[in-house]
Amino acid sequence: MSDAPNLLNDDHTASMATALMMSHHGFRRDLARFHSALEAVAGGEVSRIEALREEWKSLYQTLHGHHHSEDAGVFPSLQAEHASVRAVIEQLSADHRRIDPILDRGEAAFARLPDAKPALAIVRELEGLLDAHLAIEEREIIPLLRGAKSFPAPPSEEMAVMYAQGFAWAMQGIAPDVLRQVEQMLPETLVARLPEARAAFDARCERVWGSAAAGAARTPIPTT
Numbered sequence: 001m002s003d004a005p006n007l008l009n010d011d012h013t014a015s016m017a018t019a020l021m022m023s024h025h026g027f028r029r030d031l032a033r034f035h036s037a038l039e040a041v042a043g044g045e046v047s048r049i050e051a052l053r054e055e056w057k058s059l060y061q062t063l064h065g066h067h068h069s070e071d072a073g074v075f076p077s078l079q080a081e082h083a084s085v086r087a088v089i090e091q092l093s094a095d096h097r098r099i100d101p102i103l104d105r106g107e108a109a110f111a112r113l114p115d116a117k118p119a120l121a122i123v124r125e126l127e128g129l130l131d132a133h134l135a136i137e138e139r140e141i142i143p144l145l146r147g148a149k150s151f152p153a154p155p156s157e158e159m160a161v162m163y164a165q166g167f168a169w170a171m172q173g174i175a176p177d178v179l180r181q182v183e184q185m186l187p188e189t190l191v192a193r194l195p196e197a198r199a200a201f202d203a204r205c206e207r208v209w210g211s212a213a214a215g216a217a218r219t220p221i222p223t224t
């Protein structure tokens with residue numbers, strides 16, 4: 001993974017490439033956390049089972065949302081500009097259709113906790129598929145998004161809250177100077193909501209994982 005791209009552009013500014021890769025970082029970070037939490041359940045730590053089930057639903061929604069925004073937004077507009085990426089985009093969309101049913105099976109597996117074996121098998125399967133998928137996106141798609149620097153203003157108060165929650169999730173574990181650049185790209189109404197949303201997300205991590213400690217990544221690969 002040492003060839004993972006930098007979150008920031010070469011001129012140290014953020015772009016839509018940064019935002020997309022921060023989500024990739026979040027998926028890798030959360031799957032690693034699920035992996036160790038489930039190993040702890042297998043070892044007899046059963047006090048957070050309900051919180052883990054809830055968090056799985058949340059991962060499910062976030063990953064679905066990420067796939068939808070790629071399939072319905074990012075990919076069609078790239079395909080219109082760069083005919084050469086058509087084949088890789090077809091492959092990536094097919095990956096999305098393979099990955100989403102695994103999330104569904106995950107819900108049934110998490111219902112069987114404290115028997116952690118089925119849920120661990122799902123997390124391992126998802127880690128394997130996502131590793132390959134995210135690496136292809138980062139190699140083929142990310143370079144084409146470096147020039148995109150305008151983030152749409154939230155169309156309503158409700159959407160502003162949702163965007164802020166999404167960014168709070170994606171920002172945890174990212175290096176502070178990268179986050180400062182990201183905030184410069186975001187609309188003021190969204191930036192204003194981030195401190196509260198980030199504090200709420202830290203509290204959620206305390207509940208689910210027992211800690212909100214995170215790294216300071218400069219690439220889409222978590223540093224802890």
Ligand SMILES: [Fe+2]
Binds near residue numbers: 067092096133137
């Ligand atoms: Fe994708």
Ligand SMILES: [Fe+2]
Binds near residue numbers: 066137
């Ligand atoms: Fe992606």
